[in-house]
Amino acid sequence: MVNINLSTTSESQKNAFPLKKSMIYLVIIAVVWLGVYGGIFLYQGILEKKTEMINSEKLSKENAIREGNNKDIFDFQVRLSLADSLVGKKSDVLESLEKIQAAAVEGSHLLSYEYDKETNSLAMKGEAVNYNTVARQILNFKKSEYFSNVEVVDLSSKDGKIGFSIKATINQNIK
């Protein structure tokens, strides 16, 4: 039996269709690609504009905080914080006088007292009835934890009394 080709389209016409189809896909992909890119581009632009607006609003609000009556808030707060660290601070002078009172030995008394905040030191001059009393007085200062570096600067005898001069430092560790 002889096969007879009844098709009216040529072979070349048949093969042209997939090429056309591919071109259509290519165009679709290109359109989608451009659409996505354009979308992202536009979205980013909108975001940037909005961010700029937010930043400028934020800046104006921050400036508003720094200006006007708000300075009073900061002034009050700084004073408050400073006062908090200063109020009720111990007085070295009063405390040292209390400690000297407590450490005073019978037969000995002070003639002068000097306090220097910068060096946190005390210089005392006194008088005692005899050397033994001076020694007891010095020992009692040394025994006190409040004083450190107790040092005898000078001893002198006059009119039957013993003059003494002592230096000491206020012990910061027990404050």
Place this chain on the structure above:
Amino acid sequence: MKLKILITPVVIIIAVIATAGIILPKAFEAKDVLEKQKKSQQDLTQASDKIDKANRLSQELAVNTEKQNILLRYIPVDKQEEGLINNLDAIASAEGLAIVKLSPVTKAASTVSIAPENSGEDIPGGADSSQLSAGKIKTTDVDVTVIGSYEKTKSFLEKLKGMQRFNEVVSLEISKMVNTDNPDQNNLQTKMVLGFGYLDRVTVASINSEILNSGKFNISTIEKIKNSAKTGFSEINIGQTGKTNPFIP
């Protein structure tokens, strides 16, 4: 024929390369912008919140003028030497001490170490370091010499400690006075240099200040001042003014 076979994979490859090379970086860029916007939005919300807090704090200040006055008396804006002269005289007189000298010392303003016992620790109350450095407390010194008994001198020093204005003893010398006429009289001469604190008005306002985060003043400090500073700080009464000849007493 070959072109026909290759066209689809080539198109796919081009699409993938274009997406990876152009769209993805753009998408990441957009994501970064979005994150920045979110951060800015958060900052804006915080700024709005801080404005609300600042308004509330301003109102609180307006209502609590008495507390403000206590604080401004404790750490005034300027030296206020006249107030010191008036009050030191009043305290010494009340204690029965004779004033030999009472004179403000002219010197470059010194500053007080804020927390020597807690160095390295934060200053309580929430002031940040920029504010504190902007507003270091200064002291003005006053030279005072008084004469009186030990008890009176000590009481004077106690009253000074309890003064409603911050002060500290910079130096002190007590010496026994020899009275040949009355050897039993145990008067002491006390020379002292007293440093009184003051603080220039703070003009630096920090947006990051802790006070704007907390939105509350630590008012307990005012109570502490009230409780520990009990020596009255009287206001000066100027009295009658005006003279035809200012050289006549």
